[in-house]
Amino acid sequence: xxxELEIEHFAMNVPDPVGMARWYVExxxxxxxxxxxxxxxxxxxxxxxxxxxxEIYRNDAAPVPDYAARPPLVMHLAFTVSDPAAxxxxxxxxxxxxxxxxxxxxxxxxxxxxxxxxxxxxxxxRAW
Numbered sequence: 001x002x003x004e005l006e007i008e009h010f011a012m013n014v015p016d017p018v019g020m021a022r023w024y025v026e027x028x029x030x031x032x033x034x035x036x037x038x039x040x041x042x043x044x045x046x047x048x049x050x051x052x053x054x055e056i057y058r059n060d061a062a063p064v065p066d067y068a069a070r071p072p073l074v075m076h077l078a079f080t081v082s083d084p085a086a087x088x089x090x091x092x093x094x095x096x097x098x099x100x101x102x103x104x105x106x107x108x109x110x111x112x113x114x115x116x117x118x119x120x121x122x123x124x125x126r127a128w
Contacts, residue, residue, distance in 0.1 A: 009044060010077075011055035012119070013064050017041040020056055020117055027094045028079070028121075030054070047079070072099055072112050072120035084111035084123040096121070 014020055021043040024030045033044040033053060042057040054077065058064065081087050085101075088111045092098060099112040099120065107127030115121055 007052045009053040009055045011057070013059055013062050014056045014067075014119065015058065015064050015117055017043050017056040017058050020115070020119075021045060023095070023116060024054075027091055027096075067120070068114070068118035070120075072114075072122065076112065076120035076122045078122040078124055080126065081123045082125060084109050084125050087111065087123045088113060091115075091121075 018035075018037075018041050021032055021035060024045055025032060028047075030045040030047055031050075033046050033050075035041075035043045036057075040057040040059040042055060045054045045056065088098065088101070091113055095116040096113040097118075099114060100110075102110040102112075104110065104127070109125045111123045113121050113123075
């Protein structure tokens with residue numbers, strides 16, 4: 001009998017989980033499901049669907065990746081949105097940096113930015 005599996009969370013060691021959680025709540029409309037005010041400052045963040053959470057923390061037992069040096073194709077966090085261009089403008093004003101706009105042959109539109117901690121975040125309007 002096959003086991004039913006659902007993704008619960010995706011975890012990342014980040015330089016400033018408290019500041020990052022605050023920024024994601026304010027600008028990406030995520031919700032803190034659980035947060036710690038002491039090391040490793042773990043925060044579980046949920047989007048509006050609450051199907052998969054993002055876990056961020058600063059655990060010195062492992063190195064914090066150099067997100068700025070990693071191309072977004074290595075790893076990025078992606079969100080579905082109806083207007084990627086509007087999200088791009090709003091988040092750049094909030095401290096994100098622009099990476100690229102891509103219009104795919106199937107009609108999908110992708111905007112990739114980096115959050116203030118250089119983590120690549122992508123905003124997708126899919127045609128499929």
